[in-house]
Amino acid sequence: MIKTLKHSLFLTLLLGVVGLVNAQSIEGSTTTKTLPIIENGEAQIVPEFKDASKWIRHDLWVETDFDTDGDGKKDRMHVAVTRPYQTDTENLKLPVIYITSPYFAGVAPFKEGSFWNVKHELGQPAPPRIHPEVVRKGERPIISNSHINTWVPRGFIVVHSSSPGTGLSQGAPTVGGENESLAPKAVIDWLCGRAKGFTEPYGKKRVKAYWSTGKVGMTGTSYNGTLPLAAATTGVKGLKAIIPIAPNTSYYHYYRSNGLVRSPGGYLGEDIDVLYDYIHSGDESKRAHNNATVRDTEMKNGMDRITGDYNDFWAGRDYLNKMEPMKAALLMAHGFNDWNVMPDHSYRIFKAAKEKGLPVQIYYHQEGHGGEPPLSMMNRWFTRYLHGVENGVENDPEAWIVREDAPRDQPTPYPQYPHPEAEAVSLYLTKGAPEVGGLTLNKKTGEGKEKLIDNYSFSGAVLAQAEYTDHRLLYLSPKLTQDLHISGIPKVTVTLASSKPAANLSVWLVSLPWNTSKKAKITDNIITRGWADPQNHSSLTNGEPLEPGIFYEVSFDLMPDDQIIPKGQQLGLLIFSSDREFTLWPEPGTELTIDLDKTHLEVPIVGGTESFKKATK
Template sequence: MNVRRRITAAAAGALITIATLAVSGPATAATPSSTPVHDGITHEENPRVPEGAVWTEHYFPSADHSGVELHADVLRPANLPQRAITPVILAVGPYFGHAGQTGPEGWAQTGPSNRFEDFTSGTNLFARGYTYVMVDLRGFGGSTGCLDWVGPGEQADVKAAIQWVAKQPWSTGKVGMYGKSYDAVTGLVGNNLRLPALKAVVAQEPVWNMYNYLFSNGVPRPNVTGTPNAYNGIATMAGLSDDSDRYKANADYEVSHPECLADNLTNNNNPDLDSPYWRARNLAAKAKGTSTPLFITQGFIENNTKPEDAEEYLDNHRGFERGWMGQWEHVRGNETNGAGQLLQGRAGFFDEVMRLYDHYLKGAKPSVQDPAFAIEDNTGGWRAQSSWPTSASSRTTADLLNGQYVDDGIASALAANADADQQWDMEHYTDPSPLAASNRAPMQAAADTHSYFTWSTPTTSRVRITATPDITLNASATGNVMVRLWDVAPDGTAVMFDENVALIERAGRVTFDLKSTDWTFELGHQLGVQLGTIGSGSWRDTPSGNTIQVSRAKLGLELQNPRYDVPTQGDRSPFLDTYLRQFTRTLTDVGEGTFPLAVRGRP
């Protein structure tokens, strides 16, 4: 079936043809050709089309034979013949709707999303001979179907998108994926699918296990309902008035299928990590044995897609890896603030990305040797490593003191002013500042019934905690537990640099990871380990009211000697100072310490 669609030209208001599309038949049919019969729309005809590109639209079925129809916006180099073959950069996600990324943006006419126009223009992508394709996940933009929170349905969408672009007559069959946040998650999915056509993935600030965005070890996060509501809102955005009838009908799919919205609010409201629902969405576990070349970015103090299960994903992945990891918020590698500072602190992001793509999609050997991993620690200094974590780190286990706390939901410091009714999408949510952040209020450590501390002895040389700390403990009763790690200076000034929580479902042994971190302790500093109740503003926990006695607690750490760092270029990321202002306190009654914090075997 051929569909002709029309658009209002920007300059004169005249009607012009965008494309005649060959679209799919029934979902059970073979994957159809979807090649436009003419050259599509240029920037001169529609200013929403990037300069140097030609825009066409296409439809094709998802890979799960569900009847879901996917929509793609294709941007081809304008200086090439229609069927000139090029490698393809693919982005798949919920943010490519014609009306806007996360809400209506007031466009006067339809056109392709500008979500990654910074990437296509900043790399001269079209002049370099690449095609760029944006595919709407099911339920979003011009695609039908019920949104699926990166489940089997959306994984089938990613599979279909990769296979479809690889088979087009203008494609070399070599595909790279690009994204940040949700559309970085789909890049991780692409790697997990093990498709030969996918040659490289760039994933900035992804979620490594979808469970962790809504829950933490059985404890609901405050966005457990806000996030599904936000994506319901994105999924119900209508097409624009000059979109084709087909696009508008697909965009209205969730409106005409309200069960999709209802299911999205209930299906993922399950705190059990081991349930079939969450096992299907545990991308870190499903990465075992995969080998697609991978370039990731991850902020250790991320306020949105936090560094949980990143280490497991990278450990399970066996292919080429490159990464930028440091002290930033939820930002892109090229992003700057109003003062022109790079928000991740390191220059040359697009250059490194294109060296990766040129190598694996074009076979061009890079003339510059980039470090495998560039890491920024809390001092703002950058170092190069061959892997993350590095094999040069030393595993140690600290025995913590026995103690007790009252699980009443009254955290003694850093309670977050969270609004459980706010609709948070993965692209824009940031943690609220702690209530007491402005005055750095002193925190009574020893006499607090809501938590207790164990202290390391003062460091005798600089030492770094890296990778992913973990905790095991025996709890005497059901309830909740929070573990926080503090960097404490000799004068009691302390920064909370890592934390996580867990539900104690039954009395006995509890084990869980904290967030991945990279934090250097100066000479004479102590590590403070705080165990206690969960602040009710930070998580949507239900306090048990129990007095919980803790015994046989052990903290697992990876330690690194900064003396052996190999410096690499990079400036202090601006968010680090914001974080330090928010999470610095004065701790009183600091103990002398019961365990050392030192790298064994390397002076």
């Protein structure tokens, strides 16, 4: 029921206890105020806040401290507000849930030639690509309707903004540059009374967020999930909690892998300059300047599709390097089978935030890109840190993982991730090429060397199912006699020689036999994967050409996972060169020779070696 209070003393006492609204009253007067309702630690739908026809919707421009479009004026961000009418009629102040995005005003079409051509030799430049233009869309004052139906009825104000150089926001898109952190910081500063807001993009009439409590939370998915983290790494005061969903936390990790030029899943040939073109929906008169300074200078000089090495350009777009100022409570969400923004993006930030002592939780599901936590989990997080209700969420289990056959809104709680009982189990290779070799606990010597021949024509899935082929090496564990729980980050060490100065290296951990049924689940076949450039065997920042015939040790992590492999399956280590779905496509024929005695896999298994022994006896 709605709580209507008509005695100022009772109102003041109640508000002091629950900390929901900073109300002002005059002694002896009668006040009426509609308040959020909290039950079981969650904000409930308030009937008086539910009528969308009565919501107040307006837009404005917040002034930043930067000028990235070169017009000599500080860039202003376009901001839209959706709030209950009681914020005017009752002088009600409420916390804010804020979503910012480069996508709200439309994106460029995917055209042939707008992505990089991946069919060329490693270390060689690709042919030039075309640059599609965005046709801007959108109307004032509504930037987006996302999230409003969920949160406004529950006693929150919802704010949207367009990223720099997109929509009606001024400036230039930088795809991870500093202004993408400072822009949402400016909006939060305005929500907290520290920055200037204006009614028009170049006007002087001021507007204030008098309805804001100064407590802000952020959320969003993919790029929209990256930007809450970007804002949080500024340490901006007032940003209390963020819920990034499948966020890109490092553009190097998104477009490169251990020195290798690697595309995000589903977007072969995409790179950071392609994404720049895709989102550049801002003022048409500013686009030529932005293209020249950002895309055709900073990105062209820094992105380095030739070597794939980590450099200052990429370091500046890696939020793990910027965590020190962060104060916001963090609930991360990701899919273990997200091969677009891969699951290590969330884990690396979650781990760093935990080490800083921040309140953290992580929610992983077994599906692909996107997938927010259950509403109840998000509600408890925002109710605790925005409404200030002591609901004990910080004492909830730290990790929530959706098991393989469970619906996404029914995760299993765990005290932490990886599972506290998981231990790295080393597995070694026995020969078998061009058919199948073994994967065993016992390290043998004298297994010799085996070769594979690169050919991008064959996908990883085809290679995993092949009984006999020269284009991959495959090593299988004994058949599992009981379920085996993997939790954490597998690591592979491959000692190899290449017939050419450069080669792709792709490694998949698979579950066989391969399920070819139309009803196969995403978890049935691929457990996890990883890619590396052997030229970066000793340094991520300074790869060197391989000397043909010389063996090099290449060690790298595969993607994080938490999966229960059912009995009857076999673990399979699949080693091949070019990955048709992710890497460049050099001319087939490069030979990789693997030294089996000096190659091994480490798998984090709940219960460690004993569990593996029991499952394979």
